Amino acid sequence: xxxxxxxxxxxxxxxxxxxxxxxxxxxxxxxxxxxxxxxxxxxxxxxxxxxxxxxxxxxxxxxxxxxxxxxxxxxxxxxxxxxxxxxxxxxxxxxxxxxxxxxxxxxxxxxxxxxxxxxxxxxxxxxxxxxxxxxxxxxxxxxxxxxxxxxxxxxxxxxxxxxxxxxxxxxxxxxxxxxxxxxxxxxxxxxxxxxxxxxxxxxxxxxxxxxxxxxxxxxxxxxxxxxxxxxxxxxxxxxxxxxxxxxxxxxxxxxxxxxxxxxxxxxxxxxxxxxxxxxxxxxxxxxxxxxxxxxxxxxxxxxxxxxxxxxxxxxxxxxxxxxxxxxxxxxxxxxxxxxxxxxxxxxxxxxxxxxxxxxxxxxxxxxxxxxxxxxxxxx
Amino acid sequence: xxxxxxxxxxxxxxxxxxxxxxxxxxxxxxxxxxxxxxxxxxxxxxxxxxxxxxxxxxxxxxxxxxxxxxxxxxxxxxxxxxxxxxxxxxxxxxxxxxxxxxxxxxxxxxxxxxxxxxxxxxxxxxxxxxxxxxxxxxxxxxxxxxxxxxxxxxxxxxxxxxxxxxxxxxxxxxxxxxxxxxxxxxxxxxxxxxxxxxxxxxxxxxxxxxxxxxxxxxxxxxxxxxxxxxxxxxxxxxxxxxxxxxxxxxxxxxxxxxxxxxxxxxxxxxxxxxxx
Ligand SMILES: Nc1ncnc2c1ncn2[C@@H]1O[C@H](COP(=O)(O)OP(=O)(O)O)[C@@H](O)[C@H]1O
Ligand SMILES: [Mg+2]
Numbered sequence: 001x002x003x004x005x006x007x008x009x010x011x012x013x014x015x016x017x018x019x020x021x022x023x024x025x026x027x028x029x030x031x032x033x034x035x036x037x038x039x040x041x042x043x044x045x046x047x048x049x050x051x052x053x054x055x056x057x058x059x060x061x062x063x064x065x066x067x068x069x070x071x072x073x074x075x076x077x078x079x080x081x082x083x084x085x086x087x088x089x090x091x092x093x094x095x096x097x098x099x100x101x102x103x104x105x106x107x108x109x110x111x112x113x114x115x116x117x118x119x120x121x122x123x124x125x126x127x128x129x130x131x132x133x134x135x136x137x138x139x140x141x142x143x144x145x146x147x148x149x150x151x152x153x154x155x156x157x158x159x160x161x162x163x164x165x166x167x168x169x170x171x172x173x174x175x176x177x178x179x180x181x182x183x184x185x186x187x188x189x190x191x192x193x194x195x196x197x198x199x200x201x202x203x204x205x206x207x208x209x210x211x212x213x214x215x216x217x218x219x220x221x222x223x224x225x226x227x228x229x230x231x232x233x234x235x236x237x238x239x240x241x242x243x244x245x246x247x248x249x250x251x252x253x254x255x256x257x258x259x260x261x262x263x264x265x266x267x268x269x270x271x272x273x274x275x276x277x278x279x280x281x282x283x284x285x286x287x288x289x290x291x292x293x294x295x296x297x298x299x300x301x302x303x304x305x306x307x308x309x310x311x312x313x314x315x316x317x318x319x320x321x322x323x324x325x326x327x328x329x330x331x332x333x334x335x336x337x338x339x340x341x342x343x344x345x346x347x348x349x350x351x352x353x354x355x356x357x358x359x360x361x362x363x364x365x366x367x368x369x370x371x372x373x374x375x376x377x378x379x
Numbered sequence: 380x381x382x383x384x385x386x387x388x389x390x391x392x393x394x395x396x397x398x399x400x401x402x403x404x405x406x407x408x409x410x411x412x413x414x415x416x417x418x419x420x421x422x423x424x425x426x427x428x429x430x431x432x433x434x435x436x437x438x439x440x441x442x443x444x445x446x447x448x449x450x451x452x453x454x455x456x457x458x459x460x461x462x463x464x465x466x467x468x469x470x471x472x473x474x475x476x477x478x479x480x481x482x483x484x485x486x487x488x489x490x491x492x493x494x495x496x497x498x499x500x501x502x503x504x505x506x507x508x509x510x511x512x513x514x515x516x517x518x519x520x521x522x523x524x525x526x527x528x529x530x531x532x533x534x535x536x537x538x539x540x541x542x543x544x545x546x547x548x549x550x551x552x553x554x555x556x557x558x559x560x561x562x563x564x565x566x567x568x569x570x571x572x573x574x575x576x577x578x579x580x581x582x583x584x585x586x587x588x589x590x591x592x593x594x595x596x597x598x599x600x601x602x603x604x605x606x607x608x609x610x611x612x613x614x615x616x617x618x619x620x621x622x623x624x625x626x627x628x629x630x631x632x633x634x635x636x637x638x639x640x641x642x643x644x645x646x647x648x649x650x651x652x653x654x655x
Binding site for chain 2: 034035036037040215218219221222223224225226227229230232233234236237238239240241242243244245251
């Protein structure tokens with residue numbers, strides 16, 4: 001009932017709410033590059049430095065764990081975009097990884113360079129993703145989960161059916177590429193370390209992961225990401241804004257499938273094998289778990305989640321062993337702790353790690369935001 | 380919620396010329412919709428001129444929202460046609476509306492709750508986009524430029540409704556009336572020729588409702604507004620013409636003063652009162 005003035009705001013002068021940004025927030029804002037690409041490239045560079053430090057400061061065993069983590073991270077990133085940003089659930093991403101891994105297994109022996117093979121693996125899987133996504137775009141909730149589950153179950157069966165080409169139960173041996181001379185030299189120059197095969201594969205995996213994350217971050221920050229989220233939140237309102245739902249959903253599924261294919265290709269060379277047993281429904285569920293634990297829709301959450309996938313089970317097993325359990329008992333402890341963590345996260349922090357931290361941060365920084373008086377009076 | 384036809388506020392201006400029928404932007408001709416045995420719309424016709432506010436009123440369940448759903452392609456009529464700029468519209472799909480120049484707000488709020496206020500409105504402005512998938516994927520300058528342009532449009536639309544300072548907040552954190560204004564901004568940012576408003580005043584206080592009335596009168600100078608509303612004061616003071624629905628049928632049509640005293644209208648609303 002205060003001012004009888006109708007605020008007529010101009011476009012530019014908008015977000016001036018009553019709060020003072022903290023000194024650090026202000027500094028960070030000033031140092032933040034304006035262009036999206038520069039901003040994301042800077043983050044990618046930081047990530048690369050972290051990866052080099054981690055891989056050079058740890059031994060071959062940890063290196064191979066990091067190599068494993070790289071393909072989980074790529075696949076989880078694709079899944080978090082699909083599920084977190086576009087609201088589609090998929091239990092079929094393990095099978096999509098299989099497509100990528102088998103593609104690598106078929107093409108690498110033909111002498112095609114690794115990088116080209118990985119790009120083809122992503123492309124082939126993207127095409128499969130278009131088909132699955134087109135079917136999925138008409139389904140929702142449990143029906144979508146069921147359909148992708150059927151896909152997940154059917155694909156390993158294909159490998160057994162076409163055992164001439166795909167190696168049946170045994171699967172395909174995937175030749176593991178050796179580190180090129182210049183690469184080993186560069187690593188030696190940097191840290192005086194030898195380049196083990198595990199280390200090379202970890203570098204390959206994380207380089208691919210960083211590029212994939214960069215592209216996904218770009219998409220998520222663009223109008224494509226906004227439209228994905230709009231369709232997730234309210235279909236009717238999105239349609240009224242001129243958005244065709246099906247193509248938007250299929251696009252999200254395709255992008256997500258391309259990531260799964262890329263991850264599958266990396267998995268193939270890291271594990272040196274593409275076999276049906278590697279792509280059971282357990283893989284799909286593990287990926288979903290990683291995405292939920294890390295925080296739906298967050299790329300950084302996908303990294304955290306995949307770290308949990310790789311490092312939590314052995315840590316729990318060790319803990320069990322040192323607490324005096326037998327080997328078998330402590331091995332069984334891992335899935336139990338895993339399930340317990342998942343349930344706890346869903347109950348206590350449904351936003352996942354990243355979502356919860358972000359919410360806390362948001363609450364702290366915007367709590368005293370006193371908006372200028374709303375239009376109360378009549379004019 | 381329904382106020383009986385109350386004392387008229389003095390009309391905001393004389394009815395816009397041409398609201399008769401010679402100059403029609405959007406027309407509904409003899410549309411019928413059945414849901415199973417229920418006749419939700421029965422031979423309903425409506426002619427909307429390019430400027431002005433056309434009210435659609437009627438008791439709960441009269442078929443107002445269904446009429447909007449037909450206009451938007453969410454419900455296919457069993458018979459009858461729609462005409463846009465004089466041409467018959469066949470197989471209307473909801474996502475085509477924005478491109479045609481038709482915007483609609485939903486009963487309730489219908490905002491994207493995971494998107495900030497500015498992002499919500501930017502989705503509404505999406506038909507002005509330039510950048511495509513590749514420039515987004517590679518974060519080309521084109522994409523950034525496009526985003527800036529969309530955001531500026533969104534902030535301008537929000538500014539017009541006095542909500543620009545909420546741009547970076549999530550809609551769920553805002554009072555209901557502000558959310559409704561954001562939803563309106565999302566519709567307006569598409570620069571529609573025809574704006575369909577489904578109960579824009581629900582949940583608003585008296586002052587806010589008066590402001591909404593002023594706003595609608597302002598909009599009526601540059602577009603056609605079709606208003607479904609329960610609040611009689613608002614409808615009577617804002618509309619140039621009113622169509623009254625009851626049990627899916629048009630029971631009256633005309634300027635507010637005629638409709639107010641129409642015995643069929645009084646009967647329809649008395650019937651509703653008796654139901655309670
Ligand atoms: N999708 C639908 N399926 C079946 N009946 C419906 C559907 N939509 C509306 N109806 C019925 O049609 C009638 C008109 O509803 P509606 O258009 O929502 O009325 P109003 O908006 O005037 O209150 C009501 O009896 C309602 O129950
Ligand atoms: Mg209604």
